[in-house]
Amino acid sequence: MAAAKIAKKAPRTVAEDIVATLKKHDAFSKIDIAGPGFINLTVTDDFLAAHLKTIAADPRCGVPETGEGTVVVDYGGPNVAKALHVGHLRSSIIGDSVCRLMKFSGYHVLGDIHLGDWGTQMGMVISELQRRQPDLPHFDRDYTGPYPAEPVITLATLEEIYPAASAACKADEERMALARMATKELQDGRAGYRALWRDFLTVSTEGMKKNFAALGISFDVWKGESSVQDLIPPMVEELTHSGHAIKDQGAIIIPIEKNDDKKEVPPLILVKSDGAAMYSTTDLATIKDRMAAYAPDKIVYVIDQRQSLHIEQVFRAARLAGYAPENEVDLIFAGFGTMNGTDGKPFKTRAGGVLKLEDLIETGREKARARMEEAHVAEDMDAAEKEDIAQKIAVAALKFADLQNQRQSDYVFDIDRMTAFEGKTGPYLLYQAVRIKSLLRKANHIDSREAFVLTDIDRDLALLLTELPEVIEAALSHYAPHYLCDYAYRLAQSFSGFYNRCHILSEENDALRESRLALCAMTVRVLELTLSLLGIKIPDRM
RNA sequence: GUCCCCGUAGCUCAGCAGGAUAGAGCGCAGGAUUCCUAAUCCUGAGGUCGUGGGUUCGAAUCCCGCCGGGGACGCCA
The missing domain is CATH 3.40.50.620 (HUPs)
Structure with a gap:
């Protein structure tokens, strides 16, 4: 249709010309012109099967490596x-x-x-600490050191001081002036302040590392x-x-x-x-x-x-x-x-405070544990293995709930929805992947890469598997992970429908059974890849 | 005052480099399990895409006005 505009011809005429050319290729079993000039193409089973075989053999699942630099x-x-x-x-x-x-x-x-370790917030905390513990050698200008090797403050105290200091400075211009002055002196190299600042950094970095590790997030720098x-x-x-x-x-x-x-x-x-x-x-x-x-x-x-x-x-x-x-x-x-929050204002807990990340993750883990028990999942496993699964489920729930939203728009944080396991959620995706893994285990399936045999039941899933490269391209060019979320969900959903419509292990036609197992293997690979790009890991069972 | 973002089903959101009958989840109504994990699947109800213009063969999508909501606007980050 866009070509029609450039060619200044009627869309249908252009479509007919294009179709005439396409008909020379044997990849299509059906080519229709619909409506004002849409061309509907139906690829042949042979073509699709051959293409699947190619991407199944590709460690990158057919995705080109386009990034440079x-x-x-x-x-x-x-x-x-x-x-x-x-x-x-x-x-x-x-x-x-x-x-x-x-x-x-x-x-x-x-x-x-x-x-954020060099701005006024540092001065706020320093000046607040001076009010509380004026006797620390760090505040004595005549003190020449050395300062204690171990941090003089705990993470818990620091986390309590910060909001208090911030509120005090906001309310009181004098306190703010003190904070600014402390900031300036810190930046100018006042030894006691530098020592304190070093302690703040040590203590909070430790806390951050713990949190980020729980989420499976790492930084190169x-x-x-x-x-x-x-x-x-x-x-x-x-x-x-x-x-x-x-x-x-x-x-x-x-x-x-x-x-x-x-x-x-x-x-x-x-x-x-x-x-x-x-x-x-x-x-x-x-x-x-x-x-x-x-x-x-x-x-x-x-x-x-x-x-x-x-x-x-x-x-x-x-x-x-x-x-x-x-x-x-x-x-x-x-x-x-x-x-x-659900009220449309920046999120606060019921008590009016912030919800700590570790508490949110723990809530997710608790729900996962409860669900696992209810469903009698992994009862033969030891505590550590079970906890690993609960952790993966919780992280999948949290990340998927957030990442599925378009990056630039505001979104409503609802802890119940964030830690939900049914419907369009991280755990749903994990569940579909886990079912496939279980199926492949039962079938003792080794990735044989047999020829694909495609029936009407297999076709939707097969076509979806070929979409991965364009999804990745969209996510990449927009710096927008939600395209990956959308795709992962569509794929999981399509698989679930497929799984429901045919019983794979009892399929008597050997070629069809092998093909379907290969399709399942391909699906779990693509799902695993897509989820890995979202920072979501799949357990073996759940 | 200037600028930015948003307004799509009861709720939460996709769709927006224009295209066919606007999708999903939750919720609601109903159905499916002698069989590979029911954290599942199937069916149904539910929409003047905030509003009024414009561009176009064609607008949820692009342009302008208006209404409503949020945000930013020199010494916080």
Whole structure:
């Protein structure tokens, strides 16, 4: 139809010409022109069977390796000293999936957690701690060290202090001033503050690693805002010298408006009027750092949609300063929507607080355990093996519930739906895969790659298996894992219907039985691959 | 005030580089298990795609206005 527009011919005429050519090929058993000019093609069983055989023999299931070059993915971004809560789920699991997808596609991927460890929140915690424990040597300016080797604070205390400090600063301008001052002094290298900061980092990183491990999320690089601290003074100097940065109202800013702007674009603040760096400073320096260290072809930011203006400012400044030349690197903002409660406002627990990530995961595990017991699954296994299955089910539920939403739109967080096991859920997908595994075990099936014999019952599933490459391409080009979710679900659903319509093991026709087993084997492979790109693992039984 | 996002079934969401009768899950009504894992499957009811214009042979999809909701807008991240 699009061709008709270009050719300036009636769509049906064009369709007829195309059909005439296609008829010369023997891949199609039926070619129809429908409606205003749609061409409906039906591939022959032989063609489809041969194609299946090809992708069955391919370790990549027919997906080409299209990625080239290095890409840095900036995701996770948890703040040091702050407990990981459900709000961190999105960035982490979307970013993780994007990394997996890009790695699979052939890119050299560096996933960077980019910790929030250099901003005012650090000063807030330091000044709050000073109120509570003024006797710590860290606050004594005359103290020359050494500071205790072991952290002087526990994770639990830190996680309690942070929200308290944050609230106090918000409510009280004086407290805020203290926090800013502490931030500035920390950045300037005050020894006691640095020692405290080191403790915060040690303690919270430990907690994060535990949480991320539970979710099966890993990062290639554990850098953060503070990683570029040494680059900041020379960068400011350089930008001031080159004229890109100017003094304004006591601060140093980079004006970034363009002549053809149709909207107001506020300048990027490079240095605050108190001399401290802020996240725009570290983000800009981080681009410089990444270019120097990795020379990436792309930098992808998987961060909150609400930061789009900030990130645009950083991108513009980086282009202007020449830190990220357009012909060298793509700067991509893959923003995600807010996680809201059922009331449409940003999610809070009933008590008004945040829901900690580990509590959410535990809720999922509990439900999984209960369900397993009810269904008498894995009763012969030991506790550790059972727990492993419960863990996989919980993680599948959580990740799939989140990832199936379109990345950029807000979504409603509902813990009951998030940990549901029926319908369009992670556990449903696992369940279908597990049924196939069980079937293949019973059949003692070795991947024989026999010729496929396709009947009407097999056809839908077979056709769906050939769709994988275009699904991956869509997910990749949009940095959008939900395309994978949609496909995995359609595949699982199609399999389930197939499984219901024919009894495979008792099929008397040997060739058909073998073909169906091969189709099942292919299905579980594709499912496993698709889910692996979502960061979801399949147990052997459930 | 400027800018961005969203508005699709009772609820939660897909679909939006224009295309055929707008899909899914949950919920609701009904049905399926002597057989490979029922965390399943099948059937049904349920929609002025917020609204009014425009572009087009054709609009949920693109453009403009309006209404409603959310968000961002120099020294928090």
